[in-house]
Amino acid sequence: xxxxxxxxxxxxxxxxxxxxxxxxxxxxxxxxxxxxxxxxxxxxxxxxxxxxxxxxxxxxxxxxxxxxxxxxxxxxxxxxxxxxxxxxxxxxxxxxxxxxxxxxxxxxxxxxxxxxxxxxxxxxxxxxxxxxxxxxxxxxxxxxxxxxxxxxxxxxxxxxxxxxxxxxxxxxxxxxxxxxxxxxxxxxxxxxxxxxxxxxxxxxxxxxxxxxxxxxxxxxxxxxxxxxxxxxxxxxxxxxxxxxxxxxxxxxxxxxxxxxxxxxxxxxxxxxxxxxxxxxxxxxxxxxxxxxxxxxxxxxxxxxxxxxxxxxxxxxxxxxxxxxxxxxxxxxxxxxxxxxxxxxxxxxxxxxxxxxxxxxxxxxxxxxxxxxxxxxxxxxxxxxxxxxxxxxxxxxxxxxxxxxxxxxxxxxxxxxxxx
Amino acid sequence: xxxxxxxxxxxxxxxxxxxxxxxxxxxxxxxxxxxxxxxxxxxxxxxxxxxxxxxxxxxxxxxxxxxxxxxxxxxxxxxxxxxxxxxxxxxxxxxxxxxxxxxx
Numbered sequence: 001x002x003x004x005x006x007x008x009x010x011x012x013x014x015x016x017x018x019x020x021x022x023x024x025x026x027x028x029x030x031x032x033x034x035x036x037x038x039x040x041x042x043x044x045x046x047x048x049x050x051x052x053x054x055x056x057x058x059x060x061x062x063x064x065x066x067x068x069x070x071x072x073x074x075x076x077x078x079x080x081x082x083x084x085x086x087x088x089x090x091x092x093x094x095x096x097x098x099x100x101x102x103x104x105x106x107x108x109x110x111x112x113x114x115x116x117x118x119x120x121x122x123x124x125x126x127x128x129x130x131x132x133x134x135x136x137x138x139x140x141x142x143x144x145x146x147x148x149x150x151x152x153x154x155x156x157x158x159x160x161x162x163x164x165x166x167x168x169x170x171x172x173x174x175x176x177x178x179x180x181x182x183x184x185x186x187x188x189x190x191x192x193x194x195x196x197x198x199x200x201x202x203x204x205x206x207x208x209x210x211x212x213x214x215x216x217x218x219x220x221x222x223x224x225x226x227x228x229x230x231x232x233x234x235x236x237x238x239x240x241x242x243x244x245x246x247x248x249x250x251x252x253x254x255x256x257x258x259x260x261x262x263x264x265x266x267x268x269x270x271x272x273x274x275x276x277x278x279x280x281x282x283x284x285x286x287x288x289x290x291x292x293x294x295x296x297x298x299x300x301x302x303x304x305x306x307x308x309x310x311x312x313x314x315x316x317x318x319x320x321x322x323x324x325x326x327x328x329x330x331x332x333x334x335x336x337x338x339x340x341x342x343x344x345x346x347x348x349x350x351x352x353x354x355x356x357x358x359x360x361x362x363x364x365x366x367x368x369x370x371x372x373x374x375x376x377x378x379x380x381x382x383x384x385x386x387x388x389x390x391x392x393x394x395x396x397x398x399x400x401x402x403x404x405x406x407x408x409x410x411x412x413x414x415x416x417x418x419x
Numbered sequence: 420x421x422x423x424x425x426x427x428x429x430x431x432x433x434x435x436x437x438x439x440x441x442x443x444x445x446x447x448x449x450x451x452x453x454x455x456x457x458x459x460x461x462x463x464x465x466x467x468x469x470x471x472x473x474x475x476x477x478x479x480x481x482x483x484x485x486x487x488x489x490x491x492x493x494x495x496x497x498x499x500x501x502x503x504x505x506x507x508x509x510x511x512x513x514x515x516x517x518x519x520x521x522x523x
Contacts, residue, residue, distance in 0.1 A: 236503065294520050
């Protein structure tokens with residue numbers, strides 16, 4: 001009997017468990033391990049600080065999404081020994097496997113940045129990438145009546161790389177609606193040279209920052225936070241003062257992976273970008289945010305990836321060659337405030353372009369444009385997530401990125417001046 | 420891929436001027452590349468460049484600042500001193516390696 005162990009019951013692990021259980025014979029045993037009984041709808045964290053979602057809207061029990069015929073173990077993972085094909089758990093039990101799927105995600109790690117883990121965390125220093133963080137930030141933002149709000153990301157890669165942009169846009173709209181926008185300075189402090197890495201989207205987002213009066217502080221690589229002076233300090237000694245700091249800490253993969261030798265410096269598992277297999281141990285695969293890939297770390301990527309991962313994995317365990325290739329397809333809504341949103345669609349090879357999605361010319365979504373429909377699309381996605389995506393039902397969009405409906409643009413490339 | 424002339428020899432570069440052929444690089448060329456972005460190469464620069472080149476040769480990817488500091492043992496602060504403002508891009512440019520991948 002073949003034994004498959006899936007580590008992590010988040011977005012990717014849950015989707016994999018559902019799709020594999022449907023497609024594999026019953027003599028294949030599937031076990032899922034996770035220490036946290038709660039499944040968080042992570043895209044919803046963004047809306048909690050502004051009061052759009054109450055916290056109870058983003059949680060459900062993980063067990064509800066694990067299908068019948070899959071063994072769900074609630075335990076802490078303490079060790080993975082790839083050479084022995086065994087996982088050790090917090091209660092001392094050993095879980096041997098024939099095939100391992102690592103889906104333990106990536107996690108904001110405040111301790112990586114001096115000063116971030118200070119007693120000011122939860123007071124003047126916040127993040128919104130965790131349930132508790134988002135809830136605490138809601139209180140702080142309600143009480144905030146003027147001063148400098150700094151929105152920052154410490155280092156790439158981070159999961160949902162557009163979320164800090166969305167946070168800045170939503171903060172602008174929120175303070176405007178409260179009638180105090182003139183009393184608030186919003187600064188976007190980023191290690192990148194512009195708001196986004198790809199030129200067409202960077203240009204549009206840069207213009208949107210300007211229109212909203214959001215200042216951007218580019219090439220700012222945070223070395224430390226001086227919580228007493230309410231200042232972020234960069235490696236090249238630049239300083240930005242804040243009254244309220246909303247940061248995205250360094251994202252790291254699960255700590256137990258650090259000792260396995262199959263990860264990069266941030267504990268993300270090194271895998272083949274086409275089929276998610278570890279080059280060191282062919283019995284190990286890593287999916288979702290846990291994998292070190294040149295694609296975005298996002299639920300949409302995990303979802304699109306599943307359509308090539310699942311058939312590849314089944315081919316592999318049946319001793320066949322893997323015949324599917326992942327193209328790095330990502331699709332992100334970007335909330336831009338006042339009930340509007342933008343949509344971007346891209347992959348390893350093609351940057352986000354304007355056009356219509358998912359149906360060429362018709363949409364109903366508009367790419368790289370702010371519309372109300374996009375906003376309702378983003379809000380409606382929560383239902384799809386719980387009811388279609390996690391249980392592994394077919395979604396009404398194609399997994400592979402398509403150029404149909406997209407308009408190629410040539411924007412002046414200013415990056416030459418950037419070296 | 421465009422071909423340009425650097426230090427009197429033909430060199431393949433991408434549209435932003437990053438070299439695309441690993442073998443076309445040598446330390447003389449690095450001096451010229453560094454000069455074009457206002458950097459005079461010292462041994463300290465060359466130590467960084469050599470780590471970048473050997474790491475790229477093994478992994479096929481231009482290493483990140485974090486990798487240079489954790490695996491190459493060169494503190495990030497030093498990298499900002501040696502290659503001011505945009506060390507990741509500048510190091511890759513001088514080392515004749517592909518532009519570091521954006522992470523989005």
